[in-house]
Amino acid sequence: MRLLLSTVLLLASAVLSGCAVAPASAYRFDPTQPQAKRTVPMDQVVALNDRVAQLQIQRNDVRARIAAAPDTWSRLALYGELHRIGARLSPLERELSTIASSR
Numbered sequence: 001m002r003l004l005l006s007t008v009l010l011l012a013s014a015v016l017s018g019c020a021v022a023p024a025s026a027y028r029f030d031p032t033q034p035q036a037k038r039t040v041p042m043d044q045v046v047a048l049n050d051r052v053a054q055l056q057i058q059r060n061d062v063r064a065r066i067a068a069a070p071d072t073w074s075r076l077a078l079y080g081e082l083h084r085i086g087a088r089l090s091p092l093e094r095e096l097s098t099i100a101s102s103r
Contacts (some may be wrong), residue, residue, distance in 0.1 A: 017030040048096055055089040 062082045069075040 023101060036101060039102070040099050045096075045099060048099075052089065052092050052096055055085055055092065059089060060087045 024046055024052060059082065066075050066078045066082065069078060
């Protein structure tokens with residue numbers, strides 16, 4: 001009896017936890033009504049593209065300094081700087097790719 005009860009509770013919790021993973025918008029999705037494509041003014045896209053290029057250059061400079069660093073301790077600070085640049089660069093690259101895919 002306990003085995004049956006624990007099995008039923010385990011299955012119920014598995015089903016309910018699977019429902020919790022899906023976002024609320026997934027239940028309202030209608031493939032017959034496509035979402036509007038994102039439009040961004042060209043001057044904003046150019047500014048975003050310039051910022052991404054600037055951060056990529058900074059990232060490459062830091063990578064070159066890491067390669068030339070003589071010891072681990074000096075590379076450690078550079079890895080922190082590389083992470084900070086990557087944290088700023090990654091969302092901008094994602095935004096730029098979504099803009100490019102909507103054109």
